[in-house]
Amino acid sequence: MDYSQFLVMHQEIGLLVLILLIFLFDTFSSRQVPRGLSMFSVCLFGLLTVGGFVFPWDKAVASAFGGMYVTSPVMVAIKNVLNVGVFIVLLQSMNWADGEFMRIRRGEFYELLLITLFGMYLMISARHFLLFIIGLETASLPLAALVAFDKNRYESHEAAVKYILTAVFSSAIFMMGLSFVYALAGTLYFNDIAGACFGGDAMLIVAVAFVIAGFGFKLSLVPFHLWTADVYQGAPTAVTSYLSVISKGAAAFSFFVVMVQVFGPFYGKIWEWMLYALIILTITVGNLFALRQKNLKRFLAFSSISQAGYIMLGVISGSAQGLGSLIFYILVYIFSNLAAFGVISSIENKTGRVDMDSYNNLYSTNPRLAFTMMLAMFSLAGIPPFAGFFSKFFIFSAAVQPGTPALYILTLIALINTIISLYYYLLVVKAMFIKNQEECVIPAFRSTGSERLGMWICVAGIIFVGLFSCIYNSLISAAQMNTEYIFTLFAN
Amino acid sequence: MIFSNILIYFVVIPLVMLGGLFLCRNMNQIRTVAVIGSTALLALSVYLMFDFLQLRAAGADDIMLYQGSWMWFEPLNIHLAVGVDGISVAMILLSAIIVFAGTFASWKITPLPKDFFLWLILLSTGVFGFFISIDLFTMFMFYEVALIPMYLLIGLWGTGRKEYSAMKLTLMLMGGSAFLLLGILGIYYHSAPEGGRLTMNLLEISANDAIDHNWQYFLFPITFVGFGVLGAMFPFHTWSPDGHASAPTAVSMLHAGVLMKLGGYGCFRVAIYLMPFAANELSWIFLILTGISVVYGAFSACVQTDLKYINAYSSVSHCGLVLFAILMLNNTAMTGAVMQMLSHGLMTALFFALIGMIYGRTHTRDIRQMGGLMKIMPFLAVCYVIAGMASLGLPGLSGFVAEMTIFVGSFQNSDFFHRAFTIVACSSIVITAVYILRVVGKLLFGPVQDEHHLQLTDATWWERFSTITLIVCVAGIGCFPNWIAGLLHDSFIPIIEVLTK
Numbered sequence: 006m007d008y009s010q011f012l013v014m015h016q017e018i019g020l021l022v023l024i025l026l027i028f029l030f031d032t033f034s035s036r037q038v039p040r041g042l043s044m045f046s047v048c049l050f051g052l053l054t055v056g057g058f059v060f061p062w063d064k065a066v067a068s069a070f071g072g073m074y075v076t077s078p079v080m081v082a083i084k085n086v087l088n089v090g091v092f093i094v095l096l097q098s099m100n101w102a103d104g105e106f107m108r109i110r111r112g113e114f115y116e117l118l119l120i121t122l123f124g125m126y127l128m129i130s131a132r133h134f135l136l137f138i139i140g141l142e143t144a145s146l147p148l149a150a151l152v153a154f155d156k157n158r159y160e161s162h163e164a165a166v167k168y169i170l171t172a173v174f175s176s177a178i179f180m181m182g183l184s185f186v187y188a189l190a191g192t193l194y195f196n197d198i199a200g201a202c203f204g205g206d207a208m209l210i211v212a213v214a215f216v217i218a219g220f221g222f223k224l225s226l227v228p229f230h231l232w233t234a235d236v237y238q239g240a241p242t243a244v245t246s247y248l249s250v251i252s253k254g255a256a257a258f259s260f261f262v263v264m265v266q267v268f269g270p271f272y273g274k275i276w277e278w279m280l281y282a283l284i285i286l287t288i289t290v291g292n293l294f295a296l297r298q299k300n301l302k303r304f305l306a307f308s309s310i311s312q313a314g315y316i317m318l319g320v321i322s323g324s325a326q327g328l329g330s331l332i333f334y335i336l337v338y339i340f341s342n343l344a345a346f347g348v349i350s351s352i353e354n355k356t357g358r359v360d361m362d363s364y365n366n367l368y369s370t371n372p373r374l375a376f377t378m379m380l381a382m383f384s385l386a387g388i389p390p391f392a393g394f395f396s397k398f399f400i401f402s403a404a405v406q407p408g409t410p411a412l413y414i415l416t417l418i419a420l421i422n423t424i425i426s427l428y429y430y431l432l433v434v435k436a437m438f439i440k441n442q443e444e445c446v447i448p449a450f451r452s453t454g455s456e457r458l459g460m461w462i463c464v465a466g467i468i469f470v471g472l473f474s475c476i477y478n479s480l481i482s483a484a485q486m487n488t489e490y491i492f493t494l495f496a497n
Numbered sequence: 498m499i500f501s502n503i504l505i506y507f508v509v510i511p512l513v514m515l516g517g518l519f520l521c522r523n524m525n526q527i528r529t530v531a532v533i534g535s536t537a538l539l540a541l542s543v544y545l546m547f548d549f550l551q552l553r554a555a556g557a558d559d560i561m562l563y564q565g566s567w568m569w570f571e572p573l574n575i576h577l578a579v580g581v582d583g584i585s586v587a588m589i590l591l592s593a594i595i596v597f598a599g600t601f602a603s604w605k606i607t608p609l610p611k612d613f614f615l616w617l618i619l620l621s622t623g624v625f626g627f628f629i630s631i632d633l634f635t636m637f638m639f640y641e642v643a644l645i646p647m648y649l650l651i652g653l654w655g656t657g658r659k660e661y662s663a664m665k666l667t668l669m670l671m672g673g674s675a676f677l678l679l680g681i682l683g684i685y686y687h688s689a690p691e692g693g694r695l696t697m698n699l700l701e702i703s704a705n706d707a708i709d710h711n712w713q714y715f716l717f718p719i720t721f722v723g724f725g726v727l728g729a730m731f732p733f734h735t736w737s738p739d740g741h742a743s744a745p746t747a748v749s750m751l752h753a754g755v756l757m758k759l760g761g762y763g764c765f766r767v768a769i770y771l772m773p774f775a776a777n778e779l780s781w782i783f784l785i786l787t788g789i790s791v792v793y794g795a796f797s798a799c800v801q802t803d804l805k806y807i808n809a810y811s812s813v814s815h816c817g818l819v820l821f822a823i824l825m826l827n828n829t830a831m832t833g834a835v836m837q838m839l840s841h842g843l844m845t846a847l848f849f850a851l852i853g854m855i856y857g858r859t860h861t862r863d864i865r866q867m868g869g870l871m872k873i874m875p876f877l878a879v880c881y882v883i884a885g886m887a888s889l890g891l892p893g894l895s896g897f898v899a900e901m902t903i904f905v906g907s908f909q910n911s912d913f914f915h916r917a918f919t920i921v922a923c924s925s926i927v928i929t930a931v932y933i934l935r936v937v938g939k940l941l942f943g944p945v946q947d948e949h950h951l952q953l954t955d956a957t958w959w960e961r962f963s964t965i966t967l968i969v970c971v972a973g974i975g976c977f978p979n980w981i982a983g984l985l986h987d988s989f990i991p992i993i994e995v996l997t998k
Binding site: 326388390398402405413420423427431435438439441474477481 | 573676678679
């Protein structure tokens, strides 16, 4: 066996080394040092993130293990995007992880979190369903433990049970679909399946439907979304923010790859219409449920459901432009959503409040937090000149690119939904800025350094990621490079 | 080099002002920044106008002058492309005047003066950016930049049912822009013939003339409605009365004065210019809607008792006339439309400024509770009469010139439908006279309703400065209309050319 092919997986190996280092540090260091471990993990992960950008990613093209594992510029790009998100999550959770309650659990938190990231890396790079399933399970199971991390809180347990049941159930459905695929094609290599399946078969339709349903649970698309709000509300805020952006981002990318590379030839015949209906349902139902939420974590849960619907517009386009726009959307969504979660967790740590009413007139006591939250809301709603506007514009332009009237109608529905979403995002802005006759129940306080750093990164991202076109341009060119790993069959 | 283009400074100056405002610590610094910035904008736009006229006189016959184009998003061929013709220059000048007057009108804004000016300047960044852009993407981006500050400006500093109005206005305008976005994407993907490089540049799209007729039937209505919402076209006008009534003075001025013009400007610059075939075919539908706006707005104004509502409905009527004239699709009527935009912008800004000043003293806007203001505050009252006369079209003021041109132009269409609608729209002049004279008679010359009002004082220096600036402009257009007509003279020729091809 040629061991040098492990070097192709340099990003995964880097992450694995990092996890081991954290494990060793956790084992041998004194538990009495208050900040040691979290500081160590965050700094190390920061280095890894920066390293990912320094590495010449546009030359990273290789495959290993007989084509089970591949890497190409666009995969490096999505992994880097996820790294940025995880880094922000780690920064924002430092305060919580340093708490007394977490004293003996700190190590596990970082290890479990990063192991799920490792699983997502595998999902992104896998070109064989076996490796893909390993990645998928590695990415989901530790998250259940993370959701249950607040073990003194009843809601946290409930959320974990809901999460694990859903995760297992969705994996089962997904694998059921795969077994059909295997029965039809006799192979699990992404590239070979499409060629070996003979289209139109009822079994193939069921297989595709099951695969979509499996992903639907991971991405919390309607009608597979029922776990989302409870889990988001019950989990510790750090885990919620991780769930809402990082897992979703990785799942969205691999969904694109699976649909386009594996089932590409059946686009018009089978899955375009399934996805079409799912997108409409997801965006609309997510928005309508978000309208009435009073708890901000539930509110963001439903908002993230509808955001997932917008991300799916990139999948339905099925083009390189769609893939590039999808990654760009995820990047912008990471910044915007994490800015919102940063404010929420900062306030929750200080006062324990997560309901919208206690944010009334926040601007008078904590102007910077209120301002950050407002930017996050504007960016999520897609208001220029913030990054959310650009990401929405690009994903819509990718969605109408094929030019069929059906896709124009889909885009119009999505656009009308942005107006509904604008209403509830503005409700938060209204509470913070406009209800200024009321006394604010949140006292003025100063967030910790790491929280502020995390929020500054988010704010900078919200303001500059859209305006600096080089980011979008390079993502699109990355998506157009080495298309043999993703768009093998779609062009025909 | 991007900064060698004069037009860029219309965006750069507001951005610098935003930066300056961030650093401000007290009211005097804020005022200094606001006054210096808005004066610089005004000076720059006056310079631009004279320079533009000179270039035209020297024989520069491009459709747009001062063109510049810098690649922004390469995959979608999005440029930061700028360029102006006479219409844009006139609109930029109007915006600069109103921003200038609005700064003085909000001299004593409370609470949070710094935030107020931040949002106001962000709004004007959007407005200027919109008028200088010739790339659909940047145009749309600046359009939305101009919309969203309204939410906070009305919600925070407004009066009355401000939360409701702010939300209604924002959602309706953003709803319009949702249609617009789809229209822009549709135009983009059909902007070049098969195999050509797709483009977002207005001039290139028009030159390519590649949007086929079936798509025009779909894209023209959604684009027109998208902009028409902001132009207060019936039945999408309902945000306007509530929004204007609740907004603080400077915001009402800027919104009615400039922002609503974005709608009219976009309608002919994007919808009609790029899709002339559908414009010819479908204009009758929108002509009926705008005709209703004109008459219905005027009748509604007659029965209102709140000064701001009267003016808001009057704006619906006058802005309806702008769209009405544009849809007549001939040079004279369209020139009249732009004149009406200028005239209405200045006159409504003046109205809202005066209403704000009166309200600041009497703390009511209900005309039933006020009277005899001519005795109490003669300066403001005289200004109010002048604004009213401009509104009902007294010769010598701007309204007469604009409406005259519009109706002459509209009547040039020889068919019965257009002529009948012109006559219907003409009736709005009479109705306008009814509601203007009613207010003037009741508010200014009637008996004093409340003896506390006798203690009130007349305008302060900054209020006088603000109103006199606007009155000079209104009278300027009214007395020297040729001067504006010269500016607009050639600008409609390319549009008429594509329409008659």
